[in-house]
Amino acid sequence: MVGIVSYGTYIxxxxxxxxxxxxxxxxxxxxxxxxxxxxxxxxxALDEDTATIAVEAAREAVSRAxxxxxxxxxxxxxxxxxxxxxxxxATVVGEAVGVGNYYFAADLEFAxxxxxxxxxxxxxxxxxxxxxxxxxxxxxxxxxxxxxxxEYSASAGGAAFLIGRKNxxxxxxxxxxxxxxxxxxxxxxxxxxPKHGGRFTGQPAYFRHITSAAKKILEETGLKPSDFAYAxxxxxxxxxxxxxxxxxxxxxxxxSPGLVVPYIGNTYSGSSLLGLAATLDVVKPDERILLVSFxxxxxxxxxxxxxxxxxxxxxxxxxxxxxxxxxxxxDYGMYVKLRRKIKMA
Amino acid sequence: xxxxxxxxxxxxxxxxxxxxxxxxxxxxxxRNLCPKCRRKSxxxxxxxxxxxxxxxxxxxxxxxxxxxxxKPYVVAMIxxxxxPVITSQLVCDCKEVRRGMRVKAAFRRCGEExxxxxxxxxxxxxxx
Amino acid sequence: MxxxxxxxxxxxxxxxxxxxxxxxxxxxxxxxxxxxxGLEGREIEALYVGNMSxxxxxxxxxxxxxxxxxxxxxxxxxxxxxxxxxxxxGGLALRQAYLAxxxxxxxxxxxxxAEKVTDIVDKAMEILASGVDREWEVFNGAxxxxxFAMMARLHMDMYGTRAEDLAMVSVKNHRNAVKNPKAQFRRxxxxxxxxxxxxxxxxxxxxxxxxxSDGAAAVILASEEVARKYTDTPVFIxxxxxxxxxxxxxxxxxxxxxxxxxxxxxxxxxxxxxxxxDIDVAEVHDSFTIAEIMAYExxxxxxxxxxxxxIREGVTExxxxxxxxxxxxxxxxxxxxxxxxxxxxxxxxxxxRGDAGERQVDAERGLALNIGGTGAxxxxxxxxx
Numbered sequence: 001m002v003g004i005v006s007y008g009t010y011i012x013x014x015x016x017x018x019x020x021x022x023x024x025x026x027x028x029x030x031x032x033x034x035x036x037x038x039x040x041x042x043x044x045a046l047d048e049d050t051a052t053i054a055v056e057a058a059r060e061a062v063s064r065a066x067x068x069x070x071x072x073x074x075x076x077x078x079x080x081x082x083x084x085x086x087x088x089x090a091t092v093v094g095e096a097v098g099v100g101n102y103y104f105a106a107d108l109e110f111a112x113x114x115x116x117x118x119x120x121x122x123x124x125x126x127x128x129x130x131x132x133x134x135x136x137x138x139x140x141x142x143x144x145x146x147x148x149x150x151e152y153s154a155s156a157g158g159a160a161f162l163i164g165r166k167n168x169x170x171x172x173x174x175x176x177x178x179x180x181x182x183x184x185x186x187x188x189x190x191x192x193x194p195k196h197g198g199r200f201t202g203q204p205a206y207f208r209h210i211t212s213a214a215k216k217i218l219e220e221t222g223l224k225p226s227d228f229a230y231a232x233x234x235x236x237x238x239x240x241x242x243x244x245x246x247x248x249x250x251x252x253x254x255x256s257p258g259l260v261v262p263y264i265g266n267t268y269s270g271s272s273l274l275g276l277a278a279t280l281d282v283v284k285p286d287e288r289i290l291l292v293s294f295x296x297x298x299x300x301x302x303x304x305x306x307x308x309x310x311x312x313x314x315x316x317x318x319x320x321x322x323x324x325x326x327x328x329x330x331d332y333g334m335y336v337k338l339r340r341k342i343k344m345a
Numbered sequence: 346x347x348x349x350x351x352x353x354x355x356x357x358x359x360x361x362x363x364x365x366x367x368x369x370x371x372x373x374x375x376r377n378l379c380p381k382c383r384r385k386s387x388x389x390x391x392x393x394x395x396x397x398x399x400x401x402x403x404x405x406x407x408x409x410x411x412x413x414x415x416k417p418y419v420v421a422m423i424x425x426x427x428x429p430v431i432t433s434q435l436v437c438d439c440k441e442v443r444r445g446m447r448v449k450a451a452f453r454r455c456g457e458e459x460x461x462x463x464x465x466x467x468x469x470x471x472x473x
Numbered sequence: 474m475x476x477x478x479x480x481x482x483x484x485x486x487x488x489x490x491x492x493x494x495x496x497x498x499x500x501x502x503x504x505x506x507x508x509x510x511g512l513e514g515r516e517i518e519a520l521y522v523g524n525m526s527x528x529x530x531x532x533x534x535x536x537x538x539x540x541x542x543x544x545x546x547x548x549x550x551x552x553x554x555x556x557x558x559x560x561x562x563g564g565l566a567l568r569q570a571y572l573a574x575x576x577x578x579x580x581x582x583x584x585x586x587a588e589k590v591t592d593i594v595d596k597a598m599e600i601l602a603s604g605v606d607r608e609w610e611v612f613n614g615a616x617x618x619x620x621f622a623m624m625a626r627l628h629m630d631m632y633g634t635r636a637e638d639l640a641m642v643s644v645k646n647h648r649n650a651v652k653n654p655k656a657q658f659r660r661x662x663x664x665x666x667x668x669x670x671x672x673x674x675x676x677x678x679x680x681x682x683x684x685x686s687d688g689a690a691a692v693i694l695a696s697e698e699v700a701r702k703y704t705d706t707p708v709f710i711x712x713x714x715x716x717x718x719x720x721x722x723x724x725x726x727x728x729x730x731x732x733x734x735x736x737x738x739x740x741x742x743x744x745x746x747x748x749x750x751d752i753d754v755a756e757v758h759d760s761f762t763i764a765e766i767m768a769y770e771x772x773x774x775x776x777x778x779x780x781x782x783x784i785r786e787g788v789t790e791x792x793x794x795x796x797x798x799x800x801x802x803x804x805x806x807x808x809x810x811x812x813x814x815x816x817x818x819x820x821x822x823x824x825x826r827g828d829a830g831e832r833q834v835d836a837e838r839g840l841a842l843n844i845g846g847t848g849a850x851x852x853x854x855x856x857x858x
Contacts, residue, residue, distance in 0.1 A: 045436065046415050047453040051466060055452040083464050092466060096358040096452055328438075337414070344414050349608070374609040374721070401728060403622035404675040405614070409599045412614060420619045420674075422723055430723040434614035444630065455613065467613065 002126045003171035004305065005067075005133060006162040008060025009277045009320050010053045011264055014043035015327035016335045018152050024332045025147050032152060037238015041155035041265025043330060043338050044141045048156070050079045051089045053270070054139040055096040057160035062097055064315045065162050067133065069097050072162070074104040074134035076121055078114025078269045079158075080187070080194075081140045082107055093137065104131065111185060112234055113295025114138060115159070115269040120301060122163035123172050133164040138269035145193035146341065153237055155265030159273035169311045170280060170289070174221050174304040178213035185296030196296075202240070205298050210234065210244050213300035214292050221304050225249040229287035232275035234294035235261035250290075257282050258289075263324045276305075278320035283307045346458065350465055357467040360393040360450055362429060373429040395450030396473065397425035404439045411456050423448055423470055434469045447473040474575040478700035478707035479692050479856070481510025482819040487688035487807030488657035495531055495589035496543040498689040502812075503544050503585060506691035511703055514545055517693070518579040520553040521569040523562030523586035525810035527555075529600045530590050540585065559604025560760065562586060563690070563814025564715075564843030564852030570694050571713045571854075580699045586815035587689035597685045601810065604846030606721035618682055618761065619674035620722050620847045625763035626676055628729045632778035636676060639762040640667035641784045643680040643804055646759060649791055650801025652832035657686050657807030681762040683802075688809030690816040708825045711838075712744035712855040720849040729778075731848035734771035738842075741853040742773070745838075749773030752795065752855075753836035754824050756817035758844040759802040768842055769797070772853070796834045799824060814843035814852060821856045 017040045019029025033039055044053070054077050062069050075097075077089040090105040104125070108114040115138015122134030139158025144150030163172075184205035187194035197205070210233055218224060225231070231250045233241040238261050245255045258275035267274055272293040279289050284307060291303040336342055355361050356375050363372045365379035366387040372379070373393060379386035402421035405412075412418070419442050421435040435442060436451060448470040455467035483505025485498040493501075499522075507514055520541060527536040537553035540546075546553065556565040563586030570584035590597045602617045610620065628634045644664050650656035667680035700707040716736035719725050725732065742748055749772060757772070759765035769780035774788075774795060783789050789797035800806040800820040803813060821839035823829040839856045 045453075047434075047436065047455065047469065049454055049464075051464075052452050052454060055466075059452070095354060096466070098359055340414065342414070353608070374606075380719075401623035401627045403619040403626065403677075404672065405616055405619050406671065406675070407598070407616065407618060407673045409602070409611075409616060410595060418614065420613075420615050420623070422623055422728070432610045432613055432615050432620075432721065432723045444626075465612075469613075 001168050001171050002123055002163070002165050003168035004161050005164040005167050005169065006061045006065035007159060007277050007280060008057045008064060009159045009274055009323060010056035010060070011157040011323045012042050012044040012048050012053070013326060013328050014045060014330050014338060015040045016043050016330055016332070020332055021152055036152055037242065037262055038153055038265055039262050041153060042157055042267065043335055044156040046338055046340065049083045049141055050081050050139045051083050051092040053141065053156065053158040054089060054093050054137045054160065057139060057158045058093050058097050058135050058137055061135065061160040061162045065167070070100045072097065072099040072103060072133045072135055073131035074122055074125055075099065076106055076108055076118035076135070077137045077139065078108040078110065078118045079138070079140050080109055080111055080114065080268055081142055085189070093135070097135070110299060111295035111297050112236065112268045112271055113293040113299055113301055115273045116293035116301040119161055119163060120175055123175060126163055126165055133162055136161045136163055138273040140268035140270055142266065142268040143193055143339065148193070150194070150196065153266040155267050157264055157267035157274055158270040159277045161273065167310060168308055169314045170305045170307045172303055173306055174217055175302065176213060176217045176220060177299055177301045178209050178216060179299035180209070182298040184298055201296065205296060206236065206240055206294050207244055207247070209298050209300040210292050210294050211247060213302040214248050214290065217302040217304060223304065227288055228254060228290045230257060230279045230283065231255050231290040232258035232272055232279055233292050234272040235259060235275060236266045238262045260320065260324060274320060281316050281319040281321065283311060285309045285311055347463055358452065360395050360468055361390050362393050362427070363388050364391045371427040371429050373425065373431055393425050393427050395468070397423045397448060399435065399442065399444055399446045399448060400424050400430060401444060402435065402442050421470065436469050436471045441472065449473045475577060476697040477571050477574045477694050477710045478697055479710065479818065479822045480695045480700045480703045480707060481506045481512065481693035482822045483509055484655050484690040484816055484819045485688055486655050487686045487809055487816070489591050490687040491591065493687065495587065496539070498589065498687060499540050499585065499587045500543055502689040502691045503583065506583065506693050510693045512581070512693065515549055516581050517546065517551065517583050519551055519573055519582045520546065521566040521582065521584050522553070522555050523564070523566035523811040523814055524555055525557060525559055525562045525588055526600050526603065529603070530588065530593055540587070558850040559845035560808065560810045560813055561843045561845030561850040561852055562811035563816065564854065565814065567692065567814055567818055567854060568713045568715055568852055571710050574694050574696055581693065581695045583691055583693050584815060585689065585691040586812035588810040588812050589687050590685050590810065591687050601685055610721050616674060618677055621761035621763055622674035622677045623722070624728050624767065628763060628766065629676065631729060634766060634781040636668060637664065638766065638781035638784055639681050640664050642759060642762040642765045643667045645784065645790055646798050646802040646804040649799050649832060650805030652830065653801050653806055656801040656805055657684060658801070658805045677761055677763070683760045683804045683808035686807030686809045688807055688812045688816065690812050690819050692815055692818050692822065706826045708822045709857050710854060711857045712741040714741040714744065715850070715852045718849050720846065722847045729767065731767060731771050731844065731851060733848050733851035734768065734842060734844065734853070737851040737853040738772045741855050745855045747838065751838055752840045753838050754799060754821065754834050755795065755797045755840040755842070756800060756802070756820050757797055757842045758813070759798060759804050760808060762804070765797065765802070772840065772842060791832060791834060799829065799832045799834060817841035817843060818854065825856055825858050
C-alpha cells in the first residue's frame with residue numbers, strides 16, 4: 001500500500017484583513033471580502049520565505065512520522081516563489097531535515113499545483129520501490145501586485161507530505177491529471193508580480209480543469225460523491241471551491257473542514273495541500289477524501305485518498321485549524337515592510 | 346563569505362554542537378578543542394534539542410546595513426538546555442521578550458548578499 | 474628588565490576630521506610627541522603602531538611601513554610594526570614598545586595608534602563589530618552595542634544599576650571633554666538629554682555609546698637612563714599587563730564581568746607593587762557607559778555589583794577621589810579604535826606631569842584600561858611619577 005505516512009504544515013503568524021487592504025485602495029472591504037470569500041490572509045515575516053516554510057512543514061512531517069530522516073530518499077518542493085530562480089529549494093530542505101546526501105531532489109513549478117505534482121512523483125517512486133519515503137512539499141510566499149485583486153488573496157504557507165509504503169495513515173487509491181495549455185495566469189522571468197487573465201481564470205481555467213480531473217478519477221474508480229466523507233478543491237478564493245463542489249455534486253459539509261482560504265488566503269502551492277492537511281486532521285479510518293488541485297497554465301491533479309486505521313494513533317497536534325487561529329494582525333504599512341515592498345537604500 | 350557559510354551549514358541549520366566526551370561539556374559554536382581538557386579532548390558532534398531560555402537580550406534599533414529592514418529586532422543570549430549559550434536573533438514582539446523566557450529553534454533567513462547574491466539560512470529562536 | 478619612561482606625548486584632534494587623511498593625522502600626533510620629548514626623529518630606534526582595521530577602513534594594509542614613510546623614518550630603515558587587537562590595538566602597541574625598551578633591545582621607541590574611519594561613510598559600525606565573533610555573533614544579528622546592552626541588562630537586573638547611572642557616566646565624560654581641546658564633543662549634556670536620546674540597542678541609548686572617530690596619538694618611550702637626559706618629568710610605566718578571554722561573549726562564565734580585565738589588573742597591581750586604592754587617576758575604556766561601570770568593578774575600584782555607587786557618589790568625577798576619564802573618555806574625547814589605547818596613555822602622562830591644563834587633577838599614579846571588542850583583549854598599564 002502506497003500513501004501518506006505523515007504530514008506537516010506551516011503558516012506564518014502574521015495576518016492582514018481584506019478590509020485593511022481595501023482601506024488603502026479606496027475599495028469597500030466588506031463587499032470584496034464577501035465577493036472573494038476571503039476575510040484575511042497570512043503574511044510571511046521578513047526572514048521567512050518558501051524555503052523556511054518548506055523546512056518547517058517538512059520537519060513537522062518527519063518528526064510526526066517518528067522515522068529516521070535518513071530514510072527519506074526524495075525531496076520535491078513545489079512553489080511559484082522559490083527564493084532563487086536558479087538553485088533548488090529542495091536542497092535547503094534536504095539539508096535542514098537531515099536526509100543525508102543520497103536522495104532524489106528537484107524543485108517543481110506549476111503555479112498552484114506544483115505541490116500535488118510532487119506528490120504524484122513520490123507516489124510513483126514509492127510504487128516503483130525507488131524510495132523508502134519521499135517528501136512532497138507545496139509552499140509559497142506568493143505576491144499580488146499592489147492594488148491588484150490578487151493582493152487580497154496571495155498569501156504564504158505550506159504543507160509537506162511524507163509518502164511511502166510503511167505505516168501509511170492514508171492510502172492514495174488513485175491519482176490522475178488533466179492538463180492543457182491555458183494561459184490564465186503567469187509571471188515572466190524577472191518580473192516581481194504575476195499577471196492574470198481576469199475573468200478568463202474562471203470557466204476555461206479553474207472550473208474546466210478541476211471538473212475534468214474530478215470526473216475522470218470518479219469514472220476510473222467507479223466512485224461517486226457520496227462515497228467521500230470529504231473533498232478538497234484548490235482554493236484561490238472562497239467562492240471557486242464552493243461553486244465547483246456544487247457543480248460536481250459535493251456538499252458544503254464535505255468541503256468545509258478543508259476550506260482554509262477564508263482565514264489565510266491563497267497559499268498557492270500550499271493551498272490545496274493545507275486543505276488536505278486540515279481534512280486529515282479530522283478524518284476517521286476508512287473515510288475517503290477527494291483532493292483536486294489546480295495550477296494555472298493549466299492543470300489539475302486529482303487524488304482518491306482513504307484513511308487507514310493508523311490515522312487514529314497518528315500525532316495530529318497541533319492541528320491546522322489551531323495554526324490558522326494563531327494570528328497577529330498587521331496594518332498595511334507593516335505589510336508593505338514585511339513583504340519587502342519598501343525599497344531600502 | 347560563501348565557502349565560510351557553506352562549511353558550517355549543518356551547524357547553522359540543525360544546531361549541531363560539539364561535545365567533549367572527556368568532560369561532558371557541550372559547545373556551540375562548535376569547537377575542535379575542548380578548552381577544559383585541551384589535548385585530552387574527545388570531541389564528537391551532537392544535535393542539540395533547540396530548546397532553551399533567554400539569559401539576556403537587547404532590542405536592536407541601530408542595525409547593520411544588511412539588517413536594516415528588520416529593525417527593531419531582538420537579539421538574545423539563549424542558554425540551551427544542554428548547556429551552551431548561543432547569541433541569536435529571537436523572533437518575537439519586542440515588548441514580549443523577557444529574561445527566563447522559554448524559546449525553541451526555528452528555521453529562518455538570516456541575511457543575503459544583496460539582491461543578486463546568496464541567501465543565508467540559519468537557526469533563530471521563537472517563543473516556545 | 475629596565476624601568477621604562479614616557480618622555481613625550483602627542484595627539485591629533487579626535488573627531489570627524491574631513492580635511493585630514495590618515496597620513497596627516499598620524500604625522501601630527503607623531504611630530505607633537507617628538508617635539509614634546511625634545512628629540513631628533515633620527516634617535517628613534519623602532520615604531521609600534523596600533524591600528525584596528527586599515528584594511529577595511531582604508532583598503533590599506535602595511536600600515537606601519539606607510540606611517541614610517543610619511544613620518545620620515547623610511548630613510549632610517551628602523552623596524553616598524555603594526556599591532557592589532559581590535560580597539561585594544563593601541564594598548565597592545567604601547568605594551569610592545571614597553572617590552573622592547575624594558576628588555577634592553579631598544580633605548581627609544583615610539584608607540585603610536587591611529588584610525589581613520591570617516592573615509593567610509595556607511596560601514597564604520599559594521600567594521601568596528603569585527604572585533605567580536607563575526608561568524609557566531611555578528612552573523613546571528615548581534616551588533617557591538619547589543620552585546621554591551623545584554624551585559625548592561627544583566628548588570629541592571631542583578632545589581633540594581635540604573636539607566637540614570639549609565640547616563641551619569643556619559644554626562645561626566647562630556648563635562649570633562651569641555652576642558653580637553655583635543656576632544657570630539659566639547660559640550661556638556663544634561664542627564665535628561667542622555668536619558669531621552671534614542672535607543673541604539675536597548676537598554677543602551679545614543680549617549681551610552683562612544684562615537685567612532687578619526688584620531689591618532691603617539692608616545693615616546695625610553696629607558697630610565699636615556700629618559701633622564703631628555704626630561705625632568707619622566708612618567709614611568711610601572712606595569713604593563715595584558716590578558717585574553719573568549720572572543721564571543723556567550724562563551725564566558727559571567728556576562729557582567731570581564732575576566733580579561735580582572736586578570737590584567739591583578740597582574741598589573743602585583744607588578745607595580747600597589748593596590749587599586751593607590752590609583753589616583755584612570756582612563757578606562759567606556760566604549761559604552763556600562764563598560765565604565767564594569768571597569769570600576771573589574772579594576773577593583775568598587776566591589777562587584779557596586780560600580781554604579783562610584784558614579785552616584787561622585788567619586789570618579791574630576792574633583793572626586795578617583796577621577797576617571799578626565800580626557801572625556803571614549804564617549805566624549807572620541808573613540809578612534811586603534812588610537813584609543815595610546816590616547817589614554819597621553820592623558821595619564823599629561824596628568825602625572827601636571828600638564829593637563831584646565832582638567833588637571835592631583836595624581837601620582839595613574840592607570841589606563843584599553844579593551845578590544847567586548848573584552849576578549851584587555852591591556853592595563855600603570856603609570857607613576
